[in-house]
Structure formats: structure tokens, C-alpha cells
Amino acid sequence: MDILNALVAFANFVLIPATAYGAQLALGALGVTLIYGVLRFSNFAHGETMSFGAMVVVLVTALFQSWGISLGPLPTALLALPFGIAVTALLLLTTDRVVYKFYRKVKAAPVMLVIVSTGVMFVMNGVVRMVVGTEDRRFADGARFLVNARDFKAWSGLDEGLAIKTTQVITVVVALITVAALFWFLNKTRTGKSMRAFSDNEDLALLSGINPERVVTITWLLVAALATIAGALYGLDKSFKPFIYQQLLLPVFAAAIVGGIGNPLGAIAGGFVIAFSEVTLTYAFKKVITYLSPDSWSPDGLVQLLSTDYKFAVSFAILIIVLLFKPTGLFKGQSI
Amino acid sequence: MKKLLLASTAATLFSAAAFAEEVKVGVILGYTGPIESLTPDMAASAELAFKEISDSGMFLDGSTITPVRADSTCVDAAAASAAAERLITSDGIVAIMGADCSGVTGAVLSNVAVPNGVVMISPSATSPGLTTVEDNDLFFRTSPSDARQGAVLADVLEEKGITSVAVTYTNSDYGKGLSDAFAASYDGEITINTSHEDGKADYSAEIAALASAGGEMLVVLGYVDQGGKGIIQASADTGAFDMFLLGDGMYGDSLIADLGDVVEGSIGIVPWAEGAGTDAFNALGEAAGINVSSAYTRESYDAGALIALAMAKGGAATKEAVAANVLDVANAPGEPILPGELDKALKILSEGGDINYVGATNVELIGPGEAAGSYRYYTIKDGGFETVSIR
Numbered sequence: 020m021d022i023l024n025a026l027v028a029f030a031n032f033v034l035i036p037a038t039a040y041g042a043q044l045a046l047g048a049l050g051v052t053l054i055y056g057v058l059r060f061s062n063f064a065h066g067e068t069m070s071f072g073a074m075v076v077v078l079v080t081a082l083f084q085s086w087g088i089s090l091g092p093l094p095t096a097l098l099a100l101p102f103g104i105a106v107t108a109l110l111l112l113t114t115d116r117v118v119y120k121f122y123r124k125v126k127a128a129p130v131m132l133v134i135v136s137t138g139v140m141f142v143m144n145g146v147v148r149m150v151v152g153t154e155d156r157r158f159a160d161g162a163r164f165l166v167n168a169r170d171f172k173a174w175s176g177l178d179e180g181l182a183i184k185t186t187q188v189i190t191v192v193v194a195l196i197t198v199a200a201l202f203w204f205l206n207k208t209r210t211g212k213s214m215r216a217f218s219d220n221e222d223l224a225l226l227s228g229i230n231p232e233r234v235v236t237i238t239w240l241l242v243a244a245l246a247t248i249a250g251a252l253y254g255l256d257k258s259f260k261p262f263i264y265q266q267l268l269l270p271v272f273a274a275a276i277v278g279g280i281g282n283p284l285g286a287i288a289g290g291f292v293i294a295f296s297e298v299t300l301t302y303a304f305k306k307v308i309t310y311l312s313p314d315s316w317s318p319d320g321l322v323q324l325l326s327t328d329y330k331f332a333v334s335f336a337i338l339i340i341v342l343l344f345k346p347t348g349l350f351k352g353q354s355i
Numbered sequence: 356m357k358k359l360l361l362a363s364t365a366a367t368l369f370s371a372a373a374f375a376e377e378v379k380v381g382v383i384l385g386y387t388g389p390i391e392s393l394t395p396d397m398a399a400s401a402e403l404a405f406k407e408i409s410d411s412g413m414f415l416d417g418s419t420i421t422p423v424r425a426d427s428t429c430v431d432a433a434a435a436s437a438a439a440e441r442l443i444t445s446d447g448i449v450a451i452m453g454a455d456c457s458g459v460t461g462a463v464l465s466n467v468a469v470p471n472g473v474v475m476i477s478p479s480a481t482s483p484g485l486t487t488v489e490d491n492d493l494f495f496r497t498s499p500s501d502a503r504q505g506a507v508l509a510d511v512l513e514e515k516g517i518t519s520v521a522v523t524y525t526n527s528d529y530g531k532g533l534s535d536a537f538a539a540s541y542d543g544e545i546t547i548n549t550s551h552e553d554g555k556a557d558y559s560a561e562i563a564a565l566a567s568a569g570g571e572m573l574v575v576l577g578y579v580d581q582g583g584k585g586i587i588q589a590s591a592d593t594g595a596f597d598m599f600l601l602g603d604g605m606y607g608d609s610l611i612a613d614l615g616d617v618v619e620g621s622i623g624i625v626p627w628a629e630g631a632g633t634d635a636f637n638a639l640g641e642a643a644g645i646n647v648s649s650a651y652t653r654e655s656y657d658a659g660a661l662i663a664l665a666m667a668k669g670g671a672a673t674k675e676a677v678a679a680n681v682l683d684v685a686n687a688p689g690e691p692i693l694p695g696e697l698d699k700a701l702k703i704l705s706e707g708g709d710i711n712y713v714g715a716t717n718v719e720l721i722g723p724g725e726a727a728g729s730y731r732y733y734t735i736k737d738g739g740f741e742t743v744s745i746r
Contacts, residue, residue, distance in 0.1 A: 031593055032563035040557070153387075155556075155580070157613070168594020180594035257556035258585075266555075301560050303547075303567035321547060321568055327560040328526075328552065 025310035042194035045290025046249035060132035066268035067143035072247025076103035108243035279348025383453030385429030404659035411698035432462035457482030478654035499728025505536025566595035627731030636715035653715035
């Protein structure tokens with residue numbers, strides 16, 4: 020019984036939240052990695068792209084709700100996702116034509132593009148705040164819980180409750196579908212193959228007749244989809260606040276680099292590595308240990324490695340360790 | 356240069372002369388930030404007092420008071436100090452009604468108010484640290500110190516027979532001061548006493564640590580529009596705690612509107628007052644379209660009224676007059692003054708009499724100039740705040 024209690028407490032506070040968070044990070048990191056692989060620069064505006072996409076989803080969701088459209092137990096935001104992706108794609112393509120295209124033409128150094136993307140980040144940041152304001156918005160509707168803590172306790176007779184939010188399940192399912200679709204696209208379709216060829220060796224790809232502008236356009240479209248889905252899922256699971264996506268930029272980049280930047284598989288692994296390290300290192304294990312060990316052993320302290328205030332420090336530390344000892348990341352990506 | 360000097364000297368003399376003028380008073384509150392849902396009603400309450408004074412026509416030979424608003428942001432000390440500096444140097448305010456949150460209040464006081472010799476009367480800065488701060492007798496508050504709130508929170512728990520709690524506070528001067536005060540007066544076990552950052556979307560890691568430490572109840576000493584609400588939401592999502600004890604920063608309509616059933620049965624305290632003065636203010640405020648049940652509206656009205664009455668007592672619309680006379684008009688002896696009777700007070704003062712401003716919160720400034728204060732102990736029942744007792 021005590022072992023079960025310990026397992027449930029661990030699942031409730033570590034396993035489930037970290038899985039959902041990891042899926043959100045992985046989707047964000049995939050976007051970063053695609054841009055790095057094909058366009059060859061670190062896009063610091065990615066956090067704000069997520070924010071923008073989520074904002075459009077929030078607004079369209081509100082519109083649908085006012086029309087009385089809903090998905091029953093599922094959040095209406097899922098219906099609004101395609102619209103969010105479309106508007107974000109439009110924004111990214113416009114940004115590319117207006118800003119990035121020029122720097123591609125003059126063959127600017129990657130570090131210059133990083134600075135340019137920082138500028139784009141500030142502009143997007145301002146646009147989002149102007150459109151939607153800075154306050155907290157909850158746009159999740161439908162059933163809140165798949166498994167409710169109180170019901171679980173009553174059903175299982177355990178001391179510990181287990182809660183699974185609908186949004187957590189949706190996050191993982193949508194992330195799985197998105198990743199599967201992306202990999203199918205990259206590996207099976209002609210366009211996907213041409214993207215990978217362009218990423219591996221630009222000159223050879225150009226010689227074999229691949230149209231570079233087409234590859235760039237498709238990359239931005241994919242990035243728009245990934246960023247909007249990641250942003251909307253994060254907002255759905257937690258709550259939508261325009262400026263939190265900027266804070267998300269660090270773990271997202273850490274995930275991309277840890278996994279091996281430019282490598283989509285690495286981005287996913289990196290997302291989960293970062294999420295699980297953040298959550299487990301800041302979790303207070305007192306309760307779990309108390310259940311598992313004999314009474315006399317139960318700890319006085321919290322058995323917490325790091326205070327929760329240092330959550331972001333964890334991604335920083337992992338980032339630095341990986342860059343020092345394995346600059347190409349866990350999966351073989353490009354070195355920075 | 357000489358001409359300019361002459362002109363400015365003349366202007367100073369001119370403005371000091373006693374005839375009808377426009378007196379500016381700063382109203383520095385966090386119109387954006389963690390308590391932005393409370394501040395509009397607070398500002399409106401203070402401005403209600405100014406309007407009452409202006410409309411009476413008896414204030415310093417028919418002078419009027421113009422409130423000048425500035426944003427304290429509640430959390431950004433640099434922004435708040437800059438805003439206060441601007442009000443003093445470019446708008447020429449004679450006193451500050453504000454600021455609201457303890458951290459920015461302390462910053463504005465030491466960076467701007469003390470160097471410029473301007474009085475601040477805060478309606479809501481409650482950190483115990485402000486009691487002992489170096490203020491040259493320029494700082495007053497119409498709300499009680501959190502040292503007292505901590506004691507009342509502990510009393511409420513002991514009365515309910517709760518012997519073990521987890522505490523989370525917002526990482527600010529206010530949160531830290533209140534949690535320390537609470538820990539000092541509570542005899543039961545505090546399993547964990549930890550801070551949370553405002554402005555995050557995800558509090559699952561924080562609630563995981565709190566849940567692991569355990570306790571019968573979670574004491575939330577945060578802000579209602581910020582981390583405090585996030586913590587309660589995260590707790591409800593994971594089933595970590597069912598019952599919450601809420602500090603004064605958590606009192607607000609958005610708490611029930613956003614969290615609904617989750618906070619049903621929870622308890623909390625908030626500075627409150629009852630009696631003839633409170634009723635008089637409620638009637639006045641409702642007539643002016645102010646949500647009088649919102650937190651710190653009464654304290655704001657009293658802060659505004661005290662500033663104006665201190666000027667009237669001193670017979671001049673200057674910062675010195677305010678500084679010298681706040682305690683005088685606030686405390687006995689003298690004729691008791693309730694909200695809506697400010698014209699009567701002005702009349703007495705103009706005849707050289709004494710007043711004892713009672714106001715909406717039974718103002719009695721003790722120690723270095725802070726309210727003794729009383730609290731409303733409430734429980735959340737059927738989607739509303741229900742008073743258990745006033746203590």
C-alpha cells in the first residue's frame with residue numbers, strides 16, 4: 020500500500036506534469052531546430068512566435084465560444100488551432116520577406132541573423148501586447164479533469180490522489196500526432212527530402228535543382244504550425260500570459276541544444292530531458308521517501324535538491340554542461 | 356538669469372499667498388501589476404475625499420484639490436520612484452496618497468519622499484519593516500502593520516484547532532514580512548515556509564514541494580491577480596490541499612469569480628472596519644459608483660481626507676503643512692469627524708478648533724503613525740464572502 024502511495028504521489032507531482040511540460044518543450048524545440056537546420060540561425064523570436072500563435076488561438080476560441088460552438092468535453096481551442104496556424108504562417112512569411120530575405124541575399128553571418136531575430140522578437144512582443152493586453156487569460160473549456168484527485172482517492176482507497184487534466188492528455192496526444200506527421204513529411208515526401216538535402220549540404224542541393232526559396236517557405240510554414248501548437252498547448256495547460264513565452268525561450272533552446280540542434284529527434288529527447296530534470300531536481304521527495312522507508316527513517320527536511328526558484332537555473336546548467344562536454348548534443352546535431 | 360530668478364521668486368510668493376488655488380496631490384497606486392483589480396476603486400475612494408473637500412468651498416479660501424495619478428506598478432521600485440519623482444518635480448504635488456504595495460512604498464519613501472520632504476500616506480502598505488524605516492516623520496499609513504495581521508492569522512488557526520500548516524508567500528517585502536510575522540505568532544507546526552514568484556503561468560513545481568511537506572491547510576500570503584491564484588489553482592488541479600487560509604492580498608472578487616468551488620469553505624482575513632464611519636463611507640461610495648466592498652477603499656478615502664485636513668489645519672497648501680499636522684487631525688482630542696462631514700471639519704479648523712478624524716476605518720494613528728486596525732475574518736460560502744467576526 021505504501022509503495023502504491025509513493026508511486027501515485029510521484030506520478031501526480033512529477034511524472035504527469037513533467038510529461039506534459041516535456042511535450043510542450045519538445046514541440047517548441049522542434050521549431051527552433053528546423054530553423055537552425057534549414058535557415059542556419061538561432062531564432063530568438065521563437066518564443067514570441069509561440070506567444071503570437073497562442074494569442075490568435077485565444078481570440079478565435081473566444082469568437083467560437085460567443086457563437087456557441089464547442090467540442091463538448093474537449094477544449095474549443097483545438098478547433099481554433101488551424102486558424103492560429105494560418106495567421107501565424109502569414110506573419111512568419113511576411114517577416115521573412117520583409118526582414119530575413121535581405122540578410123539571406125547578402126549572405127549575412129549567422130550571428131547577425133541572431134541579432135536580427137532578437138529585433139523581430141521585440142516587435143512581435145509589442146504586437147502581441149498591443150492586440151491582447153498583458154493580463155492572464157484562461158481559454159480552456161470543456162471537462163477539466165480526466166481523473167480527479169478526490170475521485171481517485173475514493174476509488175482506490177489510497178491516501179494520495181492522482182489527477183490527470185484533460186489538457187495534459189491532449190498535450191501529449193497532439194504532440195504525438197504532430198511529431199509523427201512531421202517525421203512522415205521529412206522522411207517520406209519529396210518536399211521533405213529536399214528540405215533535408217538542403218539542410219545537409221546547401222550547394223549540392225542547389226546544384227541538383229532544389230528551389231531554395233520554396234524550401235525556406237515550407238520551413239516557415241512548418242515552424243508556424245509547430246510554434247502555434249506548442250504555444251496554444253502550453254497556454255491551454257497552464258494559462259495564457261503573453262510574456263511567459265519569453266521565459267520559455269531558455270528551456271526551449273536548452274532542449275534543442277541538448278538534443279543536438281538541427282536534429283528533430285534530438286529536439287524531442289531534449290525537451291523531455293529538460294522537463295524531467297527541472298521537475299525532479301526541484302521536487303521535494305519527503306513524502307515519497309516517508310512512504311517507502313520505515314517510520315523511523317522518515318526525513319525531517321524536505322529532501323529537495325534545489326528550491327523551485329531555481330527551476331530555470333537547471334536548464335541553464337544542463338545547457339552549459341552539454342556545450343562543454345558534448346557540443347553536438349545527445350543525438351548527433353550540428354555543433355554551435 | 357536675473358529676470359528668471361526674479362520671476363520664479365515672484366511666482367513662489369504668488370503661489371504661497373492665501374487665495375483660491377489648485378492644490379495637486381499625487382495618487383500613486385499600482386494601476387498595472389499584481390493588484391490592478393483593486394486600485395481603480397482605491398483611487399476613486401481617495402479622489403472622492405478630495406472632491407468632497409474641493410466642493411465644500413471652505414478649503415483654504417476656496418482652493419480645490421486636483422489628484423494626479425501615477426502608476427506604482429506594485430512591483431517595480433525603479434518605475435514607482437521615477438513616477439513619484441515626476442509628480443513632485445514636474446506636477447508640483449504637495450503630498451502623496453500611496454503607494455500601495457510595501458516594496459514600492461519603501462522605495463518611493465526613501466528615494467523620493469524623504470529627500471523632497473513630501474508626506475506619504477499609504478492606504479495599503481502593510482509590511483512590518485515600514486514601522487521602523489527611517490522616514491523623518493513623513494510616512495503614515497491608514498492600514499495596520501502586518502505584524503498584527505500575522506497574529507490575527509495565527510489566532511484564527513488556533514481557534515479552528517489547526518495545528519499544522521504549509522505556508523507560501525509572494526516573493527516581495529509584503530509577503531516575506533507577513534510570513535515572518537505569522538511564523539512568529541503561530542504556535543502550531545509550519546511544515547514549509549516558502550516563497551513563490553508572481554507572473555508565472557505554471558506553479559506545479561511549487562505546489563509539489565508544498566504538498567510533499569504536507570499540513571492540514573495551505574496558508575496563501577500572495578496577490579489575488581497573480582501567483583496566489585496560480586498556487587490555489589495548481590493545488591486544486593493536483594488535489595494537494597482542500598482548505599486555504601488567505602492573507603489580505605488574496606481578498607478580491609476575482610478570487611471567487613475565477614476559482615469558484617475550489618475556494619469554497621476557505622477562510623481569510625482582510626483589514627476591515629464597522630461602525631457609523633464605515634456605513635457613512637459605504638453610502639457615499641455607493642452613490643459615487645465605487646465598489647465599496649473592494650479591499651482598501653476605506654483606507655484610501657481616509658488617507659486622502661487626512662492629507663487635505665492636515666493642509667487645512669496648517670492653513671497652507673504646502674508639504675510642510677501636511678507633515679506637521681497629520682497626527683494632529685487624525686487623533687484625539689477634538690470633534691470626531693466621519694466620512695461626508697469633511698465640510699464640518701474644515702469649518703472647525705478654520706475657526707481654530709480641533710478635530711479628531713475618525714473616518715471610515717476609525718483612524719487612530721499609533722506608534723510612528725500607523726493605524727491600529729481591525730480585521731474581518733471571513734469564510735467563503737455559496738460563492739460569496741461571509742463575515743465570521745471582526746477582530
